[in-house]
Every structure is written in C-alpha cells, then in structure tokens.
Amino acid sequence: MQHEQLPMNRASRCGARTRRGKPCRSPAVRGKRRCRMHGGAPGSGAPIGNTNALRHGHYTAAAIARRRQLSELIRSARATLANIEEQS
Numbered sequence: 001m002q003h004e005q006l007p008m009n010r011a012s013r014c015g016a017r018t019r020r021g022k023p024c025r026s027p028a029v030r031g032k033r034r035c036r037m038h039g040g041a042p043g044s045g046a047p048i049g050n051t052n053a054l055r056h057g058h059y060t061a062a063a064i065a066r067r068r069q070l071s072e073l074i075r076s077a078r079a080t081l082a083n084i085e086e087q088s
Contacts, residue, residue: 014038 011027014035018024029040039045046052057063 014040 012033014024014026014028014037015033016024016035016038024035024038026035026037028034029036032040034040
C-alpha cells in the first residue's frame with residue numbers, strides 16, 4: 001500500500017529537540033520554525049521591546065576594570081595606613 005503525500009506530511013517540521021534528543025515530529029506553525037507546543041503559538045515569546053532583557057552593565061569590561069582599580073586603590077591605602085601606624 002502506497003502512502004500518498006498529504007499536505008500535513010509535506011509541512012516543515014518543528015526544529016525543537018525532545019528530552020531524548022530526537023527532533024520533534026510535529027509540523028511547524030505556518031510562518032514559524034516551531035510547533036505550537038515549542039513556541040510557535042500566537043502570543044508566545046517575549047513582547048516586542050521587552051525591558052526585562054535589558055543589560056545592567058555590571059559585567060562589562062569597563063566596569064570590571066573600574067572595580068579592579070578601586071580594589072587596588074583600597075589595598076594601597078591600607079598598606080600606607082599600616083606603614084604609618086608602624087612608624088608611630
């Protein structure tokens with residue numbers, strides 16, 4: 001018996017992986033790359049202009065360098081104070 005190609009069989013498949021590591025076999029939602037259970041449903045995902053995803057800049061290279069300079073300054077100040085107390 002020959003299987004005829006139904007429109008459902010020709011649809012692109014969801015690109016997600018299951019817990020077993022196999023690809024999801026559900027068809028992708030029209031215009032998207034995922035099925036309805038893996039994020040292709042309307043309204044899924046973050047809203048446009050999501051402010052929850054804004055970065056705070058605490059771990060930028062400039063911020064890390066600034067903290068290192070401050071730590072070095074504190075270290076040298078403590079060493080200077082220790083020297084002054086020893087001389088007194």
